């Protein structure tokens with residue numbers, strides 16, 4: 484018997500969902516509560532329901548992933564991992580034979596509880612990737628840019644993340660992967676990166692922009708959907724200048740005039756937007772200045788960011804949410820990091836560190852704002868973040884955190900954590916998920932059944948459905964930032980469930996609680 488393809492392993496038998504050859508159409512009732520805080524202190528809650536139709540295109544697009552900073556630790560590790568899967572490479576280590584896996588990937592290695600088994604009432608879990616059709620990582624076409632000319636074989640060896648037995652077997656495939664030249668502006672990344680900048684487009688900003696657009700067009704000729712991800716070094720925060728960064732037209736004019744304050748990451752964002760391909764910012768700098776955001780809105784192109792959420796911050800966005808939702812009051816958090824990879828070297832420069840510090844610090848804001856029993860309006864947690872560069876450690880990052888919280892009757896509870904891991908082995912699956920989920924998001928559209936003749940509309944410009952993967956998620960104007968990891972995960976899963984006409988996961992399990 485032929486194996487059932489992943490995207491057909493879950494079948495929803497409901498009058499609310501229609502599987503057609505090329506699409507899945509779900510009728511969905513979106514329930515929300517409209518809340519008014521009355522002057523007398525009463526919180527008035529009015530449940531409302533919107534009737535939606537959600538359409539998911541079933542044909543998975545051929546995905547082209549273009550990474551800026553391709554030859555860095557993240558970019559080279561992800562490329563090697565995809566190639567290792569594609570070639571079915573196995574390798575020997577002291578611990579035995581290893582084979583590739585995608586541990587750490589939401590789309591490839593996590594499961595979703597879909598319901599209770601009719602025979603014995605036990606929960607049934609299915610792989611995330613079996614719910615809707617998604618790209619198989621092995622089919623992703625990879626390309627990218629780097630200011631360093633090292634090919635991907637050299638990059639993987641320079642990163643020293645993967646076992647040598649694997650590196651050696653990958654060499655025949657990776658040595659032909661050569662990053663396209665990019666733009667280096669001393670003003671934006673640390674001066675200590677200058678030594679590797681030997682692969683540059685030496686031209687005006689306008690010509691750089693045109694070249695990046697041409698590179699993207701080349702990828703478009705091979706792939707149906709192209710996603711550009713910034714996984715290059717963290718830039719310093721860019722001053723938002725009136726007449727330069729404030730509007731889309733000013734920004735385009737500033738590029739045409741070669742204004743020195745247009746960052747390389749903004750050039751890549753603008754090129755992607757003009758080519759109408761999603762642009763994702765995996766570093767903390769403020770690439771999305773108002774002009775970039777306006778341009779993205781105007782061109783109806785998607786953007787997402789900022790700063791991959793992978794290790795210490797991911798843990799923080801779980802732990803603080805957990806403490807605050809228990810009614811325990813975190814009051815002081817100290818986070819130390821030391822690491823020895825090139826990211827750490829770049830962040831040893833003060834201006835670039837400041838960008839990282841900001842995105843690492845804001846991650847607890849939503850938890851604090853959620854509980855006015857614990858926190859007075861405007862009250863802040865004492866929160867410090869320190870990053871030190873220790874070359875000997877290479878990609879192995881050490882994160883040490885101390886969380887001090889107030890508990891009952893003047894007690895304190897201090898939790899200390901020591902986290903050791905290869906940074907890029909946490910980041911690579913996150914970049915993979917971003918690419919796969921972005922491709923999926925481009926195939927989903929919504930229409931309101933309550934509005935006569937309404938047309939199907941895609942997600943709005945800021946793809947905040949991807950917030951799970953970012954330390955400082957950007958959201959559409961008027962929205963609110965969610966940092967808590969479990970809420971972010973629930974958002975993705977419940978939207979995917981909605982595409983199949985399924986209610987959000989409520990964990991009520993009334994089947995086992997009432998007669």
Ligand code: NAD
Pocket residue numbers: 551552553554555556557558628629630631665666667668672679714715716717718747748765766767790791792793794824825826829906907909910
């Ligand atoms: P890395 O230093 O190994 O790689 C960055 C690459 O970008 C380098 O190869 C560098 O030559 C290249 N580069 C710099 N400026 C460029 C430009 N203008 N155009 C093209 N290439 C350019 O760093 P990494 O460990 O791969 O991390 C990449 C980024 O991801 C960093 O900004 C880091 O802060 C961010 N990040 C990483 C993690 C993680 O867990 N690894 C988590 C969150 C964010």
